Amino acid sequence: MADKETQQPEELPVVFLHRPPSFILPFGDHLRSQFHVLDPYESPEPYDSFLARHAPSIRALMTMGPTLVSAEFLDRLPALELIVATSAGLDHIDLPACRSRGIVVTNASSAFAEDVADCAVGLLIDVLRRISAADRFVRGRMWPVKETYPLGFKLGGKRVGIVGLGSIGSEVAKRLSAFGCTIAYTSRNKKQSVPFPFYANVRDLAANSDVLVLCCALTKETYHLVNKDVMVALGKEGVIINVGRGSLINEKELVQCLVGGEIGGAGLDVYENEPNVPKELFGLDNVVLSPHSAGGTPEGFEAVLQLTVGNLKAFFSNKPLVSVVSNE
């Protein structure tokens, strides 16, 4: 260890940091002790010349936040072999371009899985039992005036359909099973090792569920996966929880369905045009809104750091990567 600390940064493996200018790296020091971090926003040199000068040495890139990794950007990094994403979703990365270049991509969904699943369950209980609305009722001094608060709905016995049974979806299933919910799912492929019923499409899943929990990746195939047709199939008492990405749902139709009573409620952590949230939702008591914060705990970030560093170290020592995304 002592040797490592005395190493000059230039002797450490090079990692290019791809981040929005405003993004503050929560664990920069830890990374810098192990890698030679190239951060264009820390250099006085203009971005383009910085990138061009270092490109031949950049084999590994780390993305922070939703910064785009487009095919054009990848063209400027001819030596790139690895992209380490610190997010669960990879919709900001041009995966087909990575595939054709043979660039391997890792994500951090396993590090976020527990926190995001906790948030999904929290949002669901909140919607069904009207927790945020009831808190508003008490703080608004309505309890002594109205005396009784409207009844909520029981979680136990609800049929929960999980869209995307990856690391996050599996954690959601495990938690909700303990509440007496029955679980079913849809995903690209049926999973042999899973005991839950599989539906080939989200509409059939919705028709057989009281609750839909969205925790799949946003891809061309899953864009607007949940539309009015799916919501009508879910039904007037149905609840949608979205901890995936905003564009998994046709937001305009979601708002119409909520306002028109076509579905019973929603718990949303993500939106189509963040941080803009449709203001029609602000007056509704059957929705719970959170600001894309499902993964936002210090413990979660620590887990992301461990996973990210683990992937980078494995890459530079030619060992198997920890969280490779299958990019077929």
Next chain:
Amino acid sequence: MESIGVLMACPMNSYLEQQLENRFKLFRFWTVPDKSSFLASHKDSIQAVVGNAFAGADAKLIEALPKLEIVSSFSVGLDKIDLATCKEKGIRVTNTPDVLTEDVADLAIGLMLAVLRKLCESDRFVRSGKWKRGQYVLTTKFTGKRVGIIGLGRIGMAIATRAEAFSCPISYYSRTEKPEIKYKYYPSVVELAANCDILVVACALTTETHHIINREVIDALGPKGVLINIGRGPHVDEPELVSALVEHRLGGAGLDVFEHEPEVPEELFGLDNVVLLPHVGSGTVETRQAMADLVIGNLEAHFLKKPLLTPVV
């Protein structure tokens, strides 16, 4: 059974009211302007009273109804029913146990998640448009937190099985250790509080458990600890809790019950580390229907001379 008079003590549930109306001769006591003349004229036909946690059958009402055979309560607690008088007169009493266990346990976990992950605060943040002006704060992870349960009865056990699905280590306090249970036992509430991150009150309210959450317990739980109360308001020394929250000596609280409901201490309204609910532990459509079905099932069993479903007396 249409000729059997059933007196409903107060409004409690529209489904129950409708079902009673369909089966019995239903009297709505709260709509009666002159109670004593009403009782005098119907005393020979009323054979059953349906009560709840707010109105039941006291000694005076029981005396006024000589034909009363059964009091079927739409509640678990029976503090509004004079059980001694019922026993003495051979009047049967039933309640609605078990059916609300899951709801209360679900709400306890919901409160834990809402406090740790700041769900209500985040909902306020989005609705007020603050998101456009900056990022939301980081919140606290729930999975893996040490959960301490006071009172490991049905509700306490249901909370434990749910929290286990979040990989939370469980410990508990109760009057006596339960040797068949694998969870860690602490012989005092203070020791339990000192060894958990989230302390949840799930015991019955008795003279021994009145103010079971006092200053000493709150201090043991500490500035990162979270208190959840889904029991009864008087379990907690409320002024002590309020000052601990205001002075940041306690990390947060999720409260469904209060000492002087519906009054809630004003000081709590400005805090973002508390979640405040209007006593909705069993407040779900499904559970109220199950409770109503039990009330009716008990009445029907009684008048058909079958064994009662959930007898107390």
